[in-house]
Amino acid sequence: MAYPSPKDQIPVFFEDTSVAFASKSDAKLRKTYWLFSLMNQARVVNLGTFFIKLALKLNLPIKNLIRLTIFEQFCGGETINDCNATITLLGQSGIGTILDYSVEGEDKESSFEATAAEILKTIDKAASSKTIPFSVFKVTGVASADLLEKIQRKDPLSEDDKASYDRVKERVERLCSHAHDKSVRIFVDAEESWIQGIIDELTYDMMQKFNKEKAIVYNTYQLYRHETLEALKTAYLTARQKGYFLGGKLVRGAYMEKERLRARENEYFNPIHVSKDATDTDYNLAVDFCLEHVEYISICLGTHNEYSSQYCAAKMKKLCIGQNDDRIWFAQLLGMSDNISFNLAKAGYNVAKYVPYGPINAVLPYLIRRAEENTSIAGQSSREFLLVKSELKRRGIGSL
Ligand SMILES: Cc1cc2nc3c(=O)[nH]c(=O)nc-3n(C[C@H](O)[C@H](O)[C@H](O)COP(=O)(O)OP(=O)(O)OC[C@H]3O[C@@H](n4cnc5c(N)ncnc54)[C@H](O)[C@@H]3O)c2cc1C
Numbered sequence: 001m002a003y004p005s006p007k008d009q010i011p012v013f014f015e016d017t018s019v020a021f022a023s024k025s026d027a028k029l030r031k032t033y034w035l036f037s038l039m040n041q042a043r044v045v046n047l048g049t050f051f052i053k054l055a056l057k058l059n060l061p062i063k064n065l066i067r068l069t070i071f072e073q074f075c076g077g078e079t080i081n082d083c084n085a086t087i088t089l090l091g092q093s094g095i096g097t098i099l100d101y102s103v104e105g106e107d108k109e110s111s112f113e114a115t116a117a118e119i120l121k122t123i124d125k126a127a128s129s130k131t132i133p134f135s136v137f138k139v140t141g142v143a144s145a146d147l148l149e150k151i152q153r154k155d156p157l158s159e160d161d162k163a164s165y166d167r168v169k170e171r172v173e174r175l176c177s178h179a180h181d182k183s184v185r186i187f188v189d190a191e192e193s194w195i196q197g198i199i200d201e202l203t204y205d206m207m208q209k210f211n212k213e214k215a216i217v218y219n220t221y222q223l224y225r226h227e228t229l230e231a232l233k234t235a236y237l238t239a240r241q242k243g244y245f246l247g248g249k250l251v252r253g254a255y256m257e258k259e260r261l262r263a264r265e266n267e268y269f270n271p272i273h274v275s276k277d278a279t280d281t282d283y284n285l286a287v288d289f290c291l292e293h294v295e296y297i298s299i300c301l302g303t304h305n306e307y308s309s310q311y312c313a314a315k316m317k318k319l320c321i322g323q324n325d326d327r328i329w330f331a332q333l334l335g336m337s338d339n340i341s342f343n344l345a346k347a348g349y350n351v352a353k354y355v356p357y358g359p360i361n362a363v364l365p366y367l368i369r370r371a372e373e374n375t376s377i378a379g380q381s382s383r384e385f386l387l388v389k390s391e392l393k394r395r396g397i398g399s400l
Helices: 026-039 043-059 065-072 083-093 109-127 145-152 159-181 193-210 228-242 256-264 275-292 307-316 338-347 360-373 383-395
Strands: 095-101 134-137 185-188 217-222 244-250 297-302 327-332 351-357
Touching: 026 383, 043 360, 065 275, 065 360, 083 095, 095 109, 095 134, 095 338, 109 134, 109 159, 145 159, 145 193, 145 297, 159 185, 159 193, 159 217, 159 327, 185 193, 185 297, 193 217, 193 228, 217 228, 217 297, 217 360, 228 244, 228 275, 244 275, 275 297, 275 307, 275 327, 297 307, 327 338, 338 351, 351 360
Parallel strands: 095 351, 134 185, 185 217, 217 244, 244 297, 297 327, 327 351
Antiparallel strands: none
């Protein structure tokens, strides 16, 4: 694999499961093992997903079952206050929380307003807490994806469309301006390529307004796209020319299959790299570029990739950037890659977890994606499953 590799010694060891799972009791660890061993089996996940969807449609009482299993593993709760226990627990290990109101698939003006109101609450909560370093939102949480797509395609807009889009811009500005007033950094999540152009446009407008003194608004860069590394460099130059700081969340990208399918169906050039290697190389090059321009770029690495996390830590060391430099953060999702989060935090790096929350019905698509991600691929057990198993073995306790 052709990674660009700094020669320094790798400064963090991610295999230490005693650190990763220190906050989990034996009973809790056994339960986690049981859950990951179920998710490890693709057939169980497929069947489970089918029955959960059916049961919810038929109003069968399965919410408690979901709550006590997969929801408890990957979500902070149904409401913002339900997340308090998770915020405290993570905080005790020096890990921050990023409250992610994860309601998906709503497409009404009233839901967009309700979502915007909830995100304002997460900003307020971050402002009053030492362990909530960022807030986050998805533009499709406050805007119709169809409308965004229409605008990106430059289709003619009706008067209604224009009025809706004005409301979208107003909502996005309301969130970013509130974050700025409260001095809370805010991530704008990246989405599918057919709406990402317009999300970028909205986000850069906000950066120009609110990033004059420091990075408050962060755009998300999906390095699985061919063009993203160059776009990041251009964004930096534009920010320098216009006199604002660039905030960047670096991710590989979550919509690979969807992107490939749509490109194939509509016969256009697939925007996603041809191989994982190419994505990995661009990801690490993006880390290089940002660290080399850290005076004007603040970043958060949203990744579960151990190599990239170590690569960034090693590169920081090489450039004499302090481990706890507030311009550099690492983030993982709640319930995943604790070996990265807890070991990085213990070594003194800035780390936070996305803590999704929302009503069970509404976060179900998110939960299903997490379950699918943790199934065994080509007979190889999921990484999470193996880590939990190795910690059970280290503690000398059985799985049941
Ligand atoms: C805190 C956090 C925030 C996130 N925010 C966003 C967001 O706003 N938007 C978003 O889209 N995603 C987001 N993600 C998800 C992210 O983009 C990845 O899907 C996920 O983290 C897996 O990638 P990885 O870097 O963790 O690790 P890895 O497991 O090393 O990489 C898997 C990723 O590599 C890429 N990949 C895999 N196979 C191939 C291939 N054959 N060719 C090309 N590329 C390939 C895909 O992007 C895949 O998801 C976020 C993740 C985290 C942890």
